[in-house]
Amino acid sequence: MTDAELDILVKDKTDFNKRLRLIASLSHCEDERSVLALKHLAQHDFVYVVRLSAWQALQAKGIIIPEPVERPRYAILLERSLARAKRICQKMFDLCQGWYI
Incomplete structure (x- = not known):
């Protein structure tokens, strides 16, 4: 494989099963490009199963990288920020409703 x-296979986002098969074949290779491809998949793929499989x-090859999380930190932070903004907006709305009555 060139x-x-x-x-192309690493960045193909159409079917995660293709990437899982690629990980299975790359796990048997010992060259540097297979390690780089696995690192890329473990750190940047949007499917958790693919990231976990690459990790x-x-x-198994003895390369230590941080374990992937099921949901990225930015998603958790964004959800918390949106929930806080929703509470603030709700309180502002309730306050404004009292003025119009």
């Missing part, structure tokens, strides 16, 4: 083909393949 570098261009590998790059496990890297762990």
Whole structure:
């Protein structure tokens, strides 16, 4: 497999099963480009199962990277911020309703 083909398969977002099969085949390779592809998948893929599978393949090779989280930190932070903004808006709305009565 050439570098261009590998790059296309790593960045293919149409079917996560393709990327899982790619991880299975890359886990048996010992070259540097397979490690780089696995690192990219473990850190940047949007499907948690793919990130976890790539992380496990890297762990089996003895390469230590942080374990992927099921939901990224920015999503948790965004949800908390939106919930806080919703509470503030609700309180402002309730306050304004008292003025119009």
